Amino acid sequence: MxxxxxxxxxxxxxxxxxxxxxxxxxxxxxxxxxxxxxxxxxxxxxxxxxxxxxxxxxxxxxxxxxxxxxxxxxxxxxxxxTPGHAPADALASAAILNQLWTSQGVARVKQQLMEARQRDPQVQLWPEVNVDIIGEDHVREGESEKKAGQVGEARMQIDTAIEIFKLNLLAYPDSADAHYNLADAYLKNGQKDLARQYAEKALAMIDSHKAPLSSWSDTEQRRAEIRSGVQDTLKELNAAH
Structure with a gap:
């Protein structure tokens, strides 16, 4: 366009x-x-x-x-x-995605995913990128609250982002992008050991080329962007020691 x-x-x-x-x-x-x-x-x-x-x-x-x-x-x-298995449809999954903005929404959506996977182990209830965006929204809101001195509110936003990213990783365990998002959120939350664990996993997945970077993007440019982000996360963690 x-x-x-x-x-x-x-x-x-x-x-x-x-x-x-x-x-x-x-x-x-x-x-x-x-x-x-x-x-x-x-x-x-x-x-x-x-x-x-x-x-x-x-x-x-x-x-x-x-x-x-x-x-x-x-x-x-x-x-x-490559028709493969039908991917999750954003419009059809709108009701599920909307739950992520409500109290206890992540827990309810997780339960829905687990029940759906019992019927079809390959089913996806939402596009990875959509939940990625929702999680990032909470991260940005948390960063804004932190700058405004609202420490408690900032922590709540980051905690919510972590739960959302964990949910996305449960649905897309082969996504290096999903691992990186969780690592970055853990780092922002001060949970350094978990941040390192998921960052190292993301980097290993990127290097192995055994699976696409994510379910929605696997271009070389996107791979380079995520690799750079993961490396920055690890550098920050190493500098903290």
């Missing part, structure tokens, strides 16, 4: 679609209006594949004739070659 889209709500809608999509191969692409604008991808494994030359909507196809092939390849790969 174009950064200069004349309808601002369109930008918000595209961002919402990106967040709610559960495809691990999704990409959010920005096309700047400037002819010689720098390449700006949210994430990509090959930044040189499509040089940014501006344009939006179907206008993109003229300056970027390679885009139709990329789109077709994505559909073939996603819908034909």
């Amino acid at each position: 174009a950064d200069d889209d004349e309808y601002p709500p369109t930008v918000e809608a595209m961002e919402w679609l990106y967040v709610t999509s559960s495809s691990p191969g999704k990409k959010f692409v920005h096309y700047s209006a400037a002819q010689d604008a720098p390449w700006i991808w949210y994430e990509t494994s090959d930044a040189s594949k499509v040089p940014a030359k501006g344009g939006h909507g179907t206008d993109m196809f003229k300056p970027h004739p390679e885009l139709p092939g990329i789109i077709v390849d994505w559909f073939v790969t996603t819908l034909i070659k």
Whole structure:
């Protein structure tokens, strides 16, 4: 989509679609209006594949004739070659996600997941990225409360984030991203041993390449970002000794 889209709500809608999509191969692409604008991808494994030359909507196809092939390849790969187990749908899981904002919501959702897994061990009740976002919201709120001197409120927010990240890890145990999120939250909560445990696990998973980084993203750029975050967490832990 174009950064200069004349309808601002369109930008918000595209961002919402990106967040709610559960495809691990999704990409959010920005096309700047400037002819010689720098390449700006949210994430990509090959930044040189499509040089940014501006344009939006179907206008993109003229300056970027390679885009139709990329789109077709994505559909073939996603819908034909690797149908696999149906991923969790963000809209269908809205009722479950909303519970995470309520008292005792995490415990109720955990119970629902365990009951669903008894019927189908592979079932997913929510997209990993959506619960990731909810947890990060609590982390940011906790950081804001801490800066404002509201220590008790800050601790409650981080504690809630930890429980949410633990829930996400229960659903997606092969996600290095989920391990890192939990490690970072533990570090912010002063629980250094647990932070180190999950950070080291995340780094080992990234290095092994035995599984995708997460259920929603496995690009080299995203891997580099998470690796850097994990290494920063470990550096902070080592410096504290």
